[in-house]
Amino acid sequence: MTYPKRIFMTGGCGFIGSHFVRLCLSQGYQVLNLDALTYAASPSTLKDIEGNTNYHFEHGYIQNHDLVRSLLPKFKPDFVVNFAAETHVDRSIDSPAQFIESNVLGAFTILNESRSYYNTLTHDQKKSFRFLHISTDEVFGTCEEDPYRENASYNPSSPYSSSKAAADLIVRSYYHTYKFPILITNCTNNYGPFQFPEKLIPLMIIRALNNESLPIYGNGLQIRDWLYVEDHVEAILKVLTLGQLGETYNIAGLNGEMANKTVVKIICNTMDEVLPRKNNMSYEQLITHVTDRPGHDFRYALNIDKIKKELNWSPTTRFEEGMRKTISWYIENKWWWEEILTRGYEAKRIGLGK
């Protein structure tokens, strides 16, 4: 059986998108990546695939409909995958407008232009065309009982999660209204190499490496589920190629649910083994507690029975193993994150809603 081979994706210079680019290239796909190279993208993230003739890059915003409209018939994708988004909750609290622009208007533009392109395809081409939108567990809001299934109602609480929820609903409506072949994935918190140092795990690793305090929001008891990024992109490719059209799939980590404070302690304990501090004290001594994020959801959790049963996908990376790989990567690839710090990212506390 031959599978379609051309993927038009967005946000491929970001954290998860860059892992997806590498996976698709390793599987023989042609990839066109549209990315605006915002602060969250690092030009060197995809350095290792420079010169790969199956990879094509276009610099631009997903909300630029003239650009998107011109790219689709030129590249002739079989699949469109939308990763591009503003992704940091703290930034959404301080500057929500950019989140509406990129996450709502941008997602709408990619979706709507893809539908116009789809309408020009032949019957056979239409049969294999698929549009996948990447979303988050945060759309469901805080979880008090059993982990949410795909049909749980949406209850987002930050400007970030509500912008993602809005896009999910618009994407779903295109299946119901136009039978446009969409899929949606909602995943939990990712971690792994190449994650921008504003997110919890890379922030803690880099601050520990620099012997700086490790600030935990509030009491640190908030619970998240942690998904190793390489497990995640494999799940995305599976949904893209085998998922049932019009459906949503949850994706989560292997026993990844834990409190933020536990995550930071595991980072400290692993670093104590891998790279002991010069003063022989544990990295745990660097932990401090700072003012909590306003409206901080207490717990996110997803049930992944559906993707396990229907698509035979399960996460394979245990948190301790993924964390060891991640810490080693940040130790061995200082050049990557030091370049981000020297170009002006200051890792200052933001998102206090003042």
Ligand SMILES: NC(=O)c1ccc[n+]([C@@H]2O[C@H](COP(=O)([O-])OP(=O)(O)OC[C@H]3O[C@@H](n4cnc5c(N)ncnc54)[C@H](O)[C@@H]3O)[C@@H](O)[C@H]2O)c1
């Ligand atoms: N990181 C996570 O833990 C996580 C969890 C759940 C869902 N998600 C979703 O996965 C997707 C990817 O997340 P990530 O962590 O890799 O993001 P990221 O912040 O690391 O990267 C985002 C990428 O998108 C690009 N981008 C942003 N706005 C754009 C626009 N308007 N037009 C074109 N390019 C634009 C940026 O330049 C960057 O390369 C997002 O849709 C996010 O909501 C992420």
